[in-house]
């Protein structure tokens with residue numbers, strides 16, 4: 001099999017001595033869309049932040065394309081990310097946000113209009129972000145993630161706030177992206193949507209991996225993803 005696009009090994013992150021991510025190991029390969037699931041506080045966002053070098057592991061490793069994120073030569077061209085609480089300057093327009101990032105990453109300016117069009121934000125791109133709706137902000141986050149035409153997308157609850165057309169678009173987009181060899185790690189609580197859009201699920205709780213199963217395996221067991229998820233997470237809670 002090809003080298004993993006993202007890989008965590010024995011990854012542990014503690015806050016004040018309490019583990020948020022606890023000896024987590026998994027690998028993600030090109031062409032795969034993996035859903036990253038787990039209850040509130042399970043450690044999903046922390047894991048994604050560790051992969052993106054936004055926090056340092058207490059122990060273990062988090063690598064993308066075989067290296068720590070900080071050691072990538074051209075991170076924007078390798079990894080695109082949308083995290084929770086994306087922080088956009090409210091007085092800047094959407095277009096300027098994307099342009100600033102393009103400039104700082106050495107990406108040609110023609111790509112700015114292209115990604116804004118891709119996420120269907122062209123019509124409001126010259127409005128200030130302070131006046132954007134939640135879904136518009138999500139779309140703007142996606143536009144910035146796609147700027148460098150990356151091969152790995154790390155998305156933290158990207159469908160929050162998206163309208164049905166947006167959810168439909170994202171599902172189709174991620175599938176095309178993976179068909180073209182890209183890898184996606186996407187956290188979500190919307191299991192009905194996850195069921196339709198991913199190849200594989202990683203379920204964690206209290207920072208630990210509880211399941212790593214393909215959707216084919218889950219379907220073979222006869223249950224819905226929701227039934228599987230509840231059985232796995234509640235078995236631990238009880």
Ligand SMILES: Nc1ncnc2c1ncn2[C@@H]1O[C@H](COP(=O)(O)OP(=O)(O)OP(=O)(O)O)[C@@H](O)[C@H]1O
Pocket residue numbers: 015020038039040041042043044045046047
């Ligand atoms: N900077 C921090 N300082 C202290 N504790 C933190 C910090 N970041 C996360 N935590 C704790 O780590 C645990 C995991 O949080 P995390 O945000 O990774 O969960 P999550 O799976 O993303 O949850 P949700 O589904 O609610 O987004 C929680 O107990 C949280 O309180």
Ligand SMILES: [Mg+2]
Pocket residue numbers: 044045046084156
């Ligand atoms: Mg989270």
